Amino acid sequence: MTSTATVLVSSAGRRVELLRAFREALxxxxxxxxxxxxxxxxxSSAGHSADxxxxxxxCDRPEFVPRMVELCAEQHVDLVVPTIDTELPVLAAAxxxxxxxxxxIAVSAPAVVEIAGDKVATxxxxxxxxxxxxxxxxxxxxxxxxRCWPFPLVVKPRFGSAAKGVAVVTDAKELDVAARAGExxxxxxxxxxxxxxxxxxxxxxxxxCAVPRRRLEVRAGEVAKAxxxxxxxxxxxxxxxxxxxxxxxxxxxIQVFAxxxxxxxxxxxxxxxxxxxxxxxxQAGADFPRxxxxxxVGLPSSAHADGWRDGLVMLRYDAAVFVADEGSPG
Numbered sequence: 001m002t003s004t005a006t007v008l009v010s011s012a013g014r015r016v017e018l019l020r021a022f023r024e025a026l027x028x029x030x031x032x033x034x035x036x037x038x039x040x041x042x043x044s045s046a047g048h049s050a051d052x053x054x055x056x057x058x059c060d061r062p063e064f065v066p067r068m069v070e071l072c073a074e075q076h077v078d079l080v081v082p083t084i085d086t087e088l089p090v091l092a093a094a095x096x097x098x099x100x101x102x103x104x105i106a107v108s109a110p111a112v113v114e115i116a117g118d119k120v121a122t123x124x125x126x127x128x129x130x131x132x133x134x135x136x137x138x139x140x141x142x143x144x145x146x147r148c149w150p151f152p153l154v155v156k157p158r159f160g161s162a163a164k165g166v167a168v169v170t171d172a173k174e175l176d177v178a179a180r181a182g183e184x185x186x187x188x189x190x191x192x193x194x195x196x197x198x199x200x201x202x203x204x205x206x207x208x209c210a211v212p213r214r215r216l217e218v219r220a221g222e223v224a225k226a227x228x229x230x231x232x233x234x235x236x237x238x239x240x241x242x243x244x245x246x247x248x249x250x251x252x253x254i255q256v257f258a259x260x261x262x263x264x265x266x267x268x269x270x271x272x273x274x275x276x277x278x279x280x281x282x283q284a285g286a287d288f289p290r291x292x293x294x295x296x297v298g299l300p301s302s303a304h305a306d307g308w309r310d311g312l313v314m315l316r317y318d319a320a321v322f323v324a325d326e327g328s329p330g
Contacts, residue, residue, distance in 0.1 A: 005033040005297050008077045008103075010068070010091070011059065011084045012037035012046035016321070017279040018083065018289075019046050025290040029299060036075060038068065042327030049321060059087035065094045072103040079296050080105040081274070085161040088113045088272055104296055108201075108272045109247025116252075116270040119158050119185045126267055129244050131237070133267045135188040139179050142186045143172075154187040155179065161271070164221060190257035190266045195231075196223065197238040197256060198274075198281040200288045200303070201248040203295055208303045209288075210238035211281040212256075213314075223277035223316075228284045230310040233262040241267070251278065251288050280314035 007022045009015060019035050026033040037050035040058045047053035054071055057064045068091075072080065080103055082091050091098075092110045107113065115125045119136070126133040134154075142149045155178035157165040165181040167174070168189065178184065194215045200208040212234040216225035234256060242248050253275030258265040274288075282288065285308035294301050 003031060005031050005078045005293060006036065006076055007033065007079045007081060007293075008036045008038055008072065008075070009046060009050070009081045009083065010038050010056075011082065011087050012039045012044050012050065012053075013041075013083065014045050015083050015274075016046045016049045016319075018081070018274060019050055021279065021282050021287075022081065022289045022293070023051075025287065025293050028287075028290060029293060029297075031293070031297065033078075034075075036077070038071065045321040048323050059084075059090050065090060065097065069094070069097050069101055069103075072098055073101040077101075077103045079103065079293065080107075082107050083273060085117055085271070085273065089117060106250035106292055108245065108249050108252070111246045112248050113272050115245065116272040117159065119156060119160075119269070122270055123185070131241060131244075131267050132265055134190050136185050139175075139184055139186055142175070149186070149188075151175075152189055154189055155181070155184050156187065157181050158183045158185050161221075187268070190268055192257045192259040192264065192266070195229070195234060195256045195258060196226075196275050196277060197234055197254040198278050198286065198288070199238045199242050199252045199254060200286070200291060201242045201245075201250065201252065202301075202303075203249055205243065205248060207239040207242040208291065209286050209305045209308075210235040210242075211284060211286045211308055212238075213277060213280050215277075216313075223275075223314075225313070225315055226277050226280055227313045228280060228308065228310055231258075231262045233265060234258065235305075237265055237267070241270070245270075248272070250292065251275075253278070277314065280312065281308070283314070284309040284312045 023035045034051040037047040037053045038056045092107045092113045115121045123136045167178040169175045195212045197212045199210040213226045251274040253271040255269040291303040
């Protein structure tokens with residue numbers, strides 16, 4: 001067991017609440033430590049809320065991983081927390097490089113990241129493992145299928161996140177317009193209320209906890225209002241998905257629609273990272289940051305599947321960080 005720990009939040013952006021959650025977890029565990037932020041932009045609100053903020057290349061640049069590994073070695077980082085979809089495959093593939101300098105990345109195996117990041121792969125995996133999901137096909141097959149694909153339908157970019165480019169179309173003309181977004185998939189409309197289930201998997205691949213939260217309002221692809229809901233049906237479904245995935249680890253966010261009484265649940269997406277609305281689940285008592293840190297530093301686990309608060313509502317609002325401008329060109 002160690003008495004110190006350093007956490008690095010990668011692509012920190014606006015994830016101030018997540019950064020604070022790890023800082024509070026360190027304090028609750030009695031650990032001396034720091035929470036650092038890395039981002040390609042100086043203009044990161046989370047960066048300016050961290051103990052230290054480091055500029056790094058964009059995750060699609062070849063120098064991203066070497067710089068991140070170097071940063072982890074220099075700052076004695078114990079845990080790296082990814083936050084955006086585009087960095088997940090890069091970091092998942094480099095886990096051994098980070099481990100060599102003593103840093104664990106809270107990211108699933110590359111196979112899980114690939115399944116979650118590609119909607120064709122997601123649908124294939126869900127159906128192959130018998131999990132309930134929507135019907136899905138290509139644009140060409142839907143157009144050729146005629147009445148087999150009645151409107152309305154959902155059009156999504158094959159590779160995308162935060163609901164960017166997602167459209168509900170009601171006729172062939174709208175379908176053609178939505179298809180201009182690039183490579184897309186077409187799905188039937190899922191019925192019922194929409195839930196995100198925040199799930200945690202330990203380093204042995206065991207499911208730890210799942211917290212369903214019903215999405216009440218979404219803004220710019222991220223939940224603005226939500227409420228925690230105890231549902232044995234959704235919690236069991238999330239647990240089964242987590243343990244069936246080939247190498248899941250850390251936080252996952254599973255998007256599901258379900259009817260009244262949680263009937264006919266339909267899984268629509270898997271996200272191999274912390275969901276944007278995770279602060280609600282933590283406030284309800286599912287302290288994933290604490291539980292992840294306990295495992296990293298060798299403390300007894302206080303994790304529990306139950307005991308979190310049902311019916312807790314989150315109403316998000318805008319806040320601001322004010323700093324002297326040192327990031328402007330010139």
